[in-house]
Amino acid sequence: MNILLIEPDRDLGLTVSKWLDSEGWQTQVVHNSQDALDQLDKNTYDHIILELVMPGSNGVEFLQEVRSYPDWHDIPCIVYTRANLGDLELPDSVMDDLNIHKVLHKSKDTLADLSSEIKALDK
Amino acid sequence: MGLDNSHEESLLLKSIALDLEQYLVNTLRSHELSQKTGVIDPRIADFTKRSLNLVDTYLLHKSYVQGQLSLAVEPMNLGAVLAQVDYEIKQLAIVPQTNVILDKKQSLVSSDFRIVKEIIKNLAMFLASFEDNQSSDRKITMQSYNDGEDVKVGVFSEVSLSAENFSADNLIKAKATMPLSVQSSSAVPEYYLATLLSQLIGKKLQLTKRKNLYGFSLSLDHNQQLRLI
Numbered sequence: 245m246n247i248l249l250i251e252p253d254r255d256l257g258l259t260v261s262k263w264l265d266s267e268g269w270q271t272q273v274v275h276n277s278q279d280a281l282d283q284l285d286k287n288t289y290d291h292i293i294l295e296l297v298m299p300g301s302n303g304v305e306f307l308q309e310v311r312s313y314p315d316w317h318d319i320p321c322i323v324y325t326r327a328n329l330g331d332l333e334l335p336d337s338v339m340d341d342l343n344i345h346k347v348l349h350k351s352k353d354t355l356a357d358l359s360s361e362i363k364a365l366d367k
Numbered sequence: 368m369g370l371d372n373s374h375e376e377s378l379l380l381k382s383i384a385l386d387l388e389q390y391l392v393n394t395l396r397s398h399e400l401s402q403k404t405g406v407i408d409p410r411i412a413d414f415t416k417r418s419l420n421l422v423d424t425y426l427l428h429k430s431y432v433q434g435q436l437s438l439a440v441e442p443m444n445l446g447a448v449l450a451q452v453d454y455e456i457k458q459l460a461i462v463p464q465t466n467v468i469l470d471k472k473q474s475l476v477s478s479d480f481r482i483v484k485e486i487i488k489n490l491a492m493f494l495a496s497f498e499d500n501q502s503s504d505r506k507i508t509m510q511s512y513n514d515g516e517d518v519k520v521g522v523f524s525e526v527s528l529s530a531e532n533f534s535a536d537n538l539i540k541a542k543a544t545m546p547l548s549v550q551s552s553s554a555v556p557e558y559y560l561a562t563l564l565s566q567l568i569g570k571k572l573q574l575t576k577r578k579n580l581y582g583f584s585l586s587l588d589h590n591q592q593l594r595l596i
Contacts, residue, residue, distance in 0.1 A: 253389060253393070255393050255397075255410060255414070256389075256392065256393050256396060259393065259396045259397050259400050259408070259410075260396065262400055262404075263396075263399075263400050263403070266400075266403060266404065326388065326389070326392060350392045350396070351388070351391075351392055351395075354396075354399055355396055355399050355400065355403075356399070
């Protein structure tokens with residue numbers, strides 16, 4: 245299974261990708277939205293793991309763009325973020341439109357929780 | 368730009384909190400990974416050191432502002448300052464390839480050793496972090512040199528900087544008020560604290576282009592007493 249991890253913090257990106265690799269998944273980590281779009285163009289991914297706090301743009305705008313392409317519309321996305329969704333002012337309808345499977349918080353939710361959500365998606 | 372204004376103080380504190388949050392998340396998740404793999408991730412110690420450095424620098428500035436510490440202006444060799452900074456950076460999380468270049472004259476200046484050292488160290492960490500977002504090949508040059516009558520010490524990288532992007536005021540406001548649109552670990556507080564420490568010794572950081580390198584420099588006063596000898 246191929247996972248695209250979009251994590252602006254290089255240290256955390258390395259940690260999460262090592263974790264996912266240890267679960268037996270193939271992980272490609274990128275640090276900004278443009279590189280993420282380039283990767284989606286080049287490869288096929290089964291899941292997207294996304295930080296909403298992104299340099300240059302924010303993750304919501306990125307995901308809106310991704311969902312505008314039919315080929316990428318249904319790739320399951322798990323948000324793994326440091327942001328409070330209250331800050332983002334995202335109504336539930338927008339979450340549904342963006343096809344976000346689950347929102348996990350980096351400070352509270354563990355990497356094991358992230359793995360569980362990915363496994364749940366595959367069932 | 369100072370911290371007399373409580374609004375600026377609150378912006379600085381929020382930006383420090385955002386960076387500390389990132390370091391703590393990194394620590395927590397690296398610890399979780401270490402537990403799974405059975406191999407202790409050495410970056411855990413690095414994240415902690417960087418957090419402590421950030422807090423220590425903030426507290427150092429407060430100690431001077433509140434009068435618990437006084438400026439100690441004394442003759443000093445900039446080579447000794449840069450060597451100490453080089454050593455201290457290598458103890459921290461961001462370990463760029465540091466390149467120390469000294470002017471052959473090894474200028475002696477009069478200033479507060481501790482403050483100058485912290486200014487240079489925090490600028491180096493800021494540039495390393497900024498460079499990290501542009502390139503995986505991090506290389507920081509720290510240099511002392513004579514520029515006409517001035518003795519300067521500077522920190523440089525190969526990544527182009529612009530004055531527009533490097534207004535400390537604007538950066539700190541952006542980080543504190545619009546965290547979704549800025550780098551998540553851009554070491555902005557370190558840069559802001561370096562500008563505040565510069566003010567303590569009556570100096571101002573200058574955005575500087577030197578040969579093919581970009582960065583910041585600080586003009587320091589010649590040590591007149593030793594110059595006469």
